[in-house]
Amino acid sequence: MKAPSSLEELAGALRCLPGVGPKSAQRMAYHLLQYDRAGARRLAAALTVAAERVRRCARCNGFTELEVCELCSSPKRDPAQLCVVETPADLLMVEQTLAYQGLYFVLMGRLSPIDGIGPKEIGLDLLAKRAADGVVKEVIIATNFTNEGEATAHYVSEMLHARGLKVTRIARGVPLGGELEFVDTGTLAQAFYDRRPT
Amino acid sequence: MTERARVDNARAFVLHAYPYRETSLVVEAYSRDHGRVALLARGARRPRAALRGTLIQFQPLLLSWAGKGELRTLVKAEWVGGGPMLRGAALLCGFYLNELLLKLLAREDPHEALFDRYAEAVARLAGAGEVAPVLRAFEKALLAELGYALSLDRDALTGSAIDPARTYTYEVERGPVPVADADGAAAVFSGRALLGIARGDYSDPETATQSRALMRLLINHRLERQTLHSRRIFADLQTL
Numbered sequence: 001m002k003a004p005s006s007l008e009e010l011a012g013a014l015r016c017l018p019g020v021g022p023k024s025a026q027r028m029a030y031h032l033l034q035y036d037r038a039g040a041r042r043l044a045a046a047l048t049v050a051a052e053r054v055r056r057c058a059r060c061n062g063f064t065e066l067e068v069c070e071l072c073s074s075p076k077r078d079p080a081q082l083c084v085v086e087t088p089a090d091l092l093m094v095e096q097t098l099a100y101q102g103l104y105f106v107l108m109g110r111l112s113p114i115d116g117i118g119p120k121e122i123g124l125d126l127l128a129k130r131a132a133d134g135v136v137k138e139v140i141i142a143t144n145f146t147n148e149g150e151a152t153a154h155y156v157s158e159m160l161h162a163r164g165l166k167v168t169r170i171a172r173g174v175p176l177g178g179e180l181e182f183v184d185t186g187t188l189a190q191a192f193y194d195r196r197p198t
Numbered sequence: 199m200t201e202r203a204r205v206d207n208a209r210a211f212v213l214h215a216y217p218y219r220e221t222s223l224v225v226e227a228y229s230r231d232h233g234r235v236a237l238l239a240r241g242a243r244r245p246r247a248a249l250r251g252t253l254i255q256f257q258p259l260l261l262s263w264a265g266k267g268e269l270r271t272l273v274k275a276e277w278v279g280g281g282p283m284l285r286g287a288a289l290l291c292g293f294y295l296n297e298l299l300l301k302l303l304a305r306e307d308p309h310e311a312l313f314d315r316y317a318e319a320v321a322r323l324a325g326a327g328e329v330a331p332v333l334r335a336f337e338k339a340l341l342a343e344l345g346y347a348l349s350l351d352r353d354a355l356t357g358s359a360i361d362p363a364r365t366y367t368y369e370v371e372r373g374p375v376p377v378a379d380a381d382g383a384a385a386v387f388s389g390r391a392l393l394g395i396a397r398g399d400y401s402d403p404e405t406a407t408q409s410r411a412l413m414r415l416l417i418n419h420r421l422e423r424q425t426l427h428s429r430r431i432f433a434d435l436q437t438l
């Protein structure tokens with residue numbers, strides 16, 4: 001048996017990317033070696049550095065190169081509020097609203113029983129510890145409005161209620177500027193179930 | 199089996215969905231008349247895809263698809279209007295039902311009666327009642343539908359009627375077998391509990407506990423080597 005060539009090894013390695021099958025992995029490998037050696041070297045170096053340096057923030061569980069990330073150490077943020085999100089991308093979305101000045105906790109996932117992702121896999125114990133620092137007064141749950149996100153919100157909320165914390169869930173409904181005519185039926189149905197007094 | 203190129207407005211539920219490529223979704227659907235099918239929902243993960251708010255588990259839908267083979271293409275998904283979404287423990291129970299269907303039902307094998315029981319179970323889970331009897335009733339229907347109807351009123355050794363006062367073990371391929379002394383037997387069931395399960399009456403606490411153990415035994419046997427993640431995760435969540 002012969003050892004895999006460097007080319008095969010590269011194509012094989014590229015398959016760890018989500019949505020990349022054997023064919024696209026091979027195409028990427030050929031592309032890098034045929035047309036973009038400089039890009040290939042840069043990619044290799046960036047991967048090595050990132051894999052070496054990036055770790056989880058001790059406070060928010062998000063990615064950082066420091067012990068505690070910049071956002072978590074910022075004196076401008078309100079440490080009494082903690083917002084729980086599924087992913088770093090969700091954190092950025094909330095940041096863009098400029099409507100929130102508190103701190104975050106990134107679950108790096110959500111409960112998904114069918115995929116075998118439970119409380120241990122998303123580190124709910126880390127969240128419990130983080131929220132119990134004595135400074136946090138309110139935990140705002142901003143997980144997705146999918147069934148998995150709802151399940152996550154429910155158990156996070158039960159866990160933190162039991163520890164005496166105030167827990168809130170971001171509201172949902174018809175998008176801003178959304179005309180009812182163009183809203184999907186599921187969202188509109190949910191907006192009816194979640195209606196509130198005015 | 200004849201393969202039809204196009205199916206229109208099939209009554210169905212989404213059991214599970216996972217991302218596919220950049221913007222698509224593979225939906226594991228359970229339809230009344232065509233059984234379990236995998237559907238490719240193109241563009242369903244684009245930011246403003248209308249499908250997003252429709253392809254949701256535990257809501258009755260009308261699905262249309264086309265194509266042949268393992269993965270069909272979803273053409274249309276229409277909201278039928280069910281009840282409110284499942285919440286809390288009932289939601290976890292819903293995931294459990296879906297996982298049972300995903301792991302125990304073969305693809306493209308319609309089970310109309312079971313579909314109706316599933317729809318009924320989901321509707322009951324959305325209500326305020328207890329969840330355990332809903333799960334037991336569905337598990338029993340699922341086992342029967344898989345050709346494994348429970349034998350609960352006759353002793354498998356002698357064929358005599360189950361005695362409510364006696365203790366039995368349950369041999370998976372045969373049925374209840376009386377035991378002289380319960381010590382050492384792996385799982386034992388009272389005659390009273392077996393008769394309760396046969397009637398679908400889980401109100402007695404002993405029947406409630408033992409029916410759960412019996413279903414677990416039989417389902418594990420059916421699952422062969424597959425594990426049910428939702429069961430473990432539900433247990434993990436109780437310890438939070």
Ligand SMILES: [Zn+2]
Nearest residue numbers: 057060069072
């Ligand atoms: Zn941080």
